Amino acid sequence: MHYIWKEWKENIRGKGLWLSLSIIVLVSISVLIRSSALSFDKGFYVLLINLFDTIIYFIPILCLFIGAFSIFQEKEQKTLIMLITKKEKYSSFLFKKSLALYSVVLGPILIWFFFYQILLKFKFSIDVKGYFIFVFAILCLALVFLQMGSAIGSISRSRMQIVGASIFVWFYFFFLHDFILLSYLPNVTFEKVKLFSMGYFLNPLEAIRMYLETGMGVYSFGHMSRMLEAFMWTKPSIFLFGNLFFWLLVSFLLAIIFNRKEAFE
Amino acid sequence: MKKLTLFLFIFSLFLILNPEKKMAAESLQARIDSMKEGATLKLENKTYVGNIVIHKPITIIGSKDTVIKGDGTGNVISVKASHVKLSHLTVIHGSMDMNSSEEYAGIKIYTNNNVVEHVSVRDSFHGIYLSQSHHNIIRNNTIKGWGKNIIAEQGDGLQIWYSNDNLLINNTIDGTRDGIFFIYANNNQIYGNNISDTRYGLHYMYSDNNVFERNTFTMNAGGAAIMNSNHIKLKNNQFIFNYGNQSFGVLLLQANDNHIENNTFYMNQRGIYLDEATRNTFSKNKIIQNQIGVELWGSCNQQTFTLNHISENTLPVVTLGGTGHGNSFSKNGKGNDWGISFPLTDLDQNGIGDSSITYRSSLHQLLEDQELTTFFLKSPAINIYEMVNAFLNHDDVMFKDPYPLVTGKGSHTTIYLLMGLGILLVLILIKGRHRLCITFGRNGRKI
Numbered sequence: 237m238h239y240i241w242k243e244w245k246e247n248i249r250g251k252g253l254w255l256s257l258s259i260i261v262l263v264s265i266s267v268l269i270r271s272s273a274l275s276f277d278k279g280f281y282v283l284l285i286n287l288f289d290t291i292i293y294f295i296p297i298l299c300l301f302i303g304a305f306s307i308f309q310e311k312e313q314k315t316l317i318m319l320i321t322k323k324e325k326y327s328s329f330l331f332k333k334s335l336a337l338y339s340v341v342l343g344p345i346l347i348w349f350f351f352y353q354i355l356l357k358f359k360f361s362i363d364v365k366g367y368f369i370f371v372f373a374i375l376c377l378a379l380v381f382l383q384m385g386s387a388i389g390s391i392s393r394s395r396m397q398i399v400g401a402s403i404f405v406w407f408y409f410f411f412l413h414d415f416i417l418l419s420y421l422p423n424v425t426f427e428k429v430k431l432f433s434m435g436y437f438l439n440p441l442e443a444i445r446m447y448l449e450t451g452m453g454v455y456s457f458g459h460m461s462r463m464l465e466a467f468m469w470t471k472p473s474i475f476l477f478g479n480l481f482f483w484l485l486v487s488f489l490l491a492i493i494f495n496r497k498e499a500f501e
Numbered sequence: 502m503k504k505l506t507l508f509l510f511i512f513s514l515f516l517i518l519n520p521e522k523k524m525a526a527e528s529l530q531a532r533i534d535s536m537k538e539g540a541t542l543k544l545e546n547k548t549y550v551g552n553i554v555i556h557k558p559i560t561i562i563g564s565k566d567t568v569i570k571g572d573g574t575g576n577v578i579s580v581k582a583s584h585v586k587l588s589h590l591t592v593i594h595g596s597m598d599m600n601s602s603e604e605y606a607g608i609k610i611y612t613n614n615n616v617v618e619h620v621s622v623r624d625s626f627h628g629i630y631l632s633q634s635h636h637n638i639i640r641n642n643t644i645k646g647w648g649k650n651i652i653a654e655q656g657d658g659l660q661i662w663y664s665n666d667n668l669l670i671n672n673t674i675d676g677t678r679d680g681i682f683f684i685y686a687n688n689n690q691i692y693g694n695n696i697s698d699t700r701y702g703l704h705y706m707y708s709d710n711n712v713f714e715r716n717t718f719t720m721n722a723g724g725a726a727i728m729n730s731n732h733i734k735l736k737n738n739q740f741i742f743n744y745g746n747q748s749f750g751v752l753l754l755q756a757n758d759n760h761i762e763n764n765t766f767y768m769n770q771r772g773i774y775l776d777e778a779t780r781n782t783f784s785k786n787k788i789i790q791n792q793i794g795v796e797l798w799g800s801c802n803q804q805t806f807t808l809n810h811i812s813e814n815t816l817p818v819v820t821l822g823g824t825g826h827g828n829s830f831s832k833n834g835k836g837n838d839w840g841i842s843f844p845l846t847d848l849d850q851n852g853i854g855d856s857s858i859t860y861r862s863s864l865h866q867l868l869e870d871q872e873l874t875t876f877f878l879k880s881p882a883i884n885i886y887e888m889v890n891a892f893l894n895h896d897d898v899m900f901k902d903p904y905p906l907v908t909g910k911g912s913h914t915t916i917y918l919l920m921g922l923g924i925l926l927v928l929i930l931i932k933g934r935h936r937l938c939i940t941f942g943r944n945g946r947k948i
Contacts, residue, residue, distance in 0.1 A: 275717070275719070275741075277697070277719075278697060278719040278720055278741065278742060281720065281742065282741065282742055282767075282768060285742075285744075285768070286768075289879070410881050410882070411881055411882045411885050412882070413882070414877055414880040414881075414882030414883075415882040415885050415886055415889075417877070418867070418874075418877055418880075418882060418883075418886045419886075421867060421871050421873060421874060421877075422867065422870060422871060424871065424873060429873070432873070436876065442876075442880070445879070449744070453698075453720075454720060454742065454744050455744055455745055455746075456649060456650075456722045456744070456745030456746070456748065457745065457746060459722075459747060460746070461872060463872060463873065464746060464872065464873070467873055467876075
């Protein structure tokens with residue numbers, strides 16, 4: 237609880253959280269305005285998919301920066317040394333710090349999308365389950381990139397390293413990961429498709445998108461070939477939770493193993 | 502006397518155990534049978550038990566809560582006389598049996614010149630079925646199915662079988678197998694229907710000379726699948742969000758001489774999907790934000806695209822399986838508006854670009870060879886893949902538009918805005934690194 241309170245106070249004083257939130261709010265409002273001509277019944281789904289496709293450019297990089305700089309700040313201000321006492325290891329510090337980060341970042345996002353739903357009610361017929369899935373997808377997106385950011389913050393020794401690493405991670409998941417898979421695509425056979433599928437859904441952006449689109453019922457998987465069935469060998473929600481588990485664990489372990497307690501600059 | 506008492510006792514017991522069903526069914530059918538030709542029957546706000554068969558030209562008008570409930574063994578209402586009018590009814594519980602000699606429906610019409618309006622049908626195999634039935638009007642009805650994932654176990658919203666010259670107007674169909682299924686049905690007019698969450702919103706076989714206007718096809722596995730049919734007009738329809746691994750706005754398969762004009766194709770997996778189609782004309786359509794704007798298979802010949810607005814699609818046009826003959830992206834010196842993806846100059850200000858557009862892509866081979874490619878169509882990595890393959894000369898020409906239309910001023914504003922944002926980003930990265938660090942770290946305080 238102390239960590240949450242501390243994180244909250246630090247973020248209120250800082251600009252990063254407010255900048256991130258204001259971007260999310262502005263993007264959501266602008267997508268709502270652009271979608272005002274859509275039909276009452278189905279416009280809701282079109283809007284949410286468009287919003288997700290737009291917001292996906294911002295949330296990962298912002299969460300990477302928030303997570304990384306939040307950890308780095310502890311090093312910079314020497315509070316990390318104070319917090320890690322004989323009783324507290326780096327792993328327990330990181331765990332508590334991560335929980336604090338989640339609550340401070342995810343809380344306001346959750347509150348905003350609660351208000352956003354009220355705005356949507358004036359324009360569209362709301363599918364509550366679909367909206368819940370959308371919000372959950374956004375929270376998962378923020379969660380996984382916050383944890384990756386925490387790992388970057390733990391490993392980095394300077395702000396320059398943080399900026400570079402964050403942009404690289406964002407670039408990797410946005411472009412490189414799928415580009416590598418696209419290059420392998422002609423060689424994917426029925427025997428290898430399951431492995432390829434795991435590679436595809438290792439990208440959080442793809443796993444979350446698939447969960448969102450199938451969960452809301454907008455993406456149909458009718459008349460699937462054997463190849464497609466083999467590719468979608470489990471439910472999209474399982475792919476999502478597997479992806480979350482993998483990246484949270486990897487980020488956490490990397491942060492613990494390679495953490496550097498000192499900071500330069 | 503004892504026998505009479507026993508008979509009365511058993512009869513009363515039967516009525517007590519199953520009173521409404523037997524009496525109501527008998528009474529509704531009996532009332533219909535006893536009516537004179539041309540008479541009107543007004544039903545109350547209650548549930549009547551079917552099934553009923555109409556053998557004479559009459560009008561049945563229900564109220565807000567009038568329900569005709571079938572017994573689940575056949576059609577709830579069978580119309581076997583001409584000039585019957587049914588309105589303001591809710592029809593439920595038809596047979597779902599697929600092993601019977603005929604396919605059943607909520608309302609099945611076998612005759613001509615009938616009107617069905619303001620009727621709601623659910624819990625039936627087909628909604629309304631026109632069987633060798635001509636000159637009918639089907640309007641303002643609502644048909645609800647079990648959802649688009651149930652394909653084999655349910656029928657279509659409207660099934661039009663060997664039926665010509667019908668008017669289908671302002672019907673709402675949701676969650677049935679296909680929205681409207683036409684087979685051997687010609688010269689029908691279909692206006693203002695709203696079809697969603699079906700397999701194919703419109704499924705069309707061996708039917709010619711039909712007109713579709715102002716219909717909306719949303720969230721179906723396929724918007725309109727037009728197969729083996731000719732001389733169809735699709736005007737002012739909306740194909741929105743038909744979005745799945747095999748989805749499309751319109752599919753033309755072995756369909757010739759069709760006119761697709763002024764329609765909107767928005768956010769579909771494929772906007773227009775053409776295979777073995779000939780001499781179709783696409784004009785003034787808006788093909789926007791689809792993953793593939795137009796998918797054109799090599800078996801297609803003499804397609805004409807003119808005055809369309811084709812923009813913001815991941816791939817505007819993709820040609821698969823070779824290049825067809827005589828496909829043209831302009832007509833009479835007028836091409837298409839390709840949006841901001843293809844910046845153009847128009848120094849003589851005649852609305853036509855000063856140079857032609859040639860679009861090249863490398864993805865066609867992947868799309869042909871590997872069906873999993875569709876999973877990457879929303880990925881930003883597609884652009885990098887295209888750039889790398891263009892650099893390596895692995896791309897091919899997808900289309901040439903010799904007379905592209907020049908976009909309006911709005912698109913230039915977007916270009917300038919994007920350029921401004923790009924410059925700002927570069928400046929931040931070069932000069933504003935410390936500012937970025939201050940924003941996210943140090944509690945917002947300057948160092």
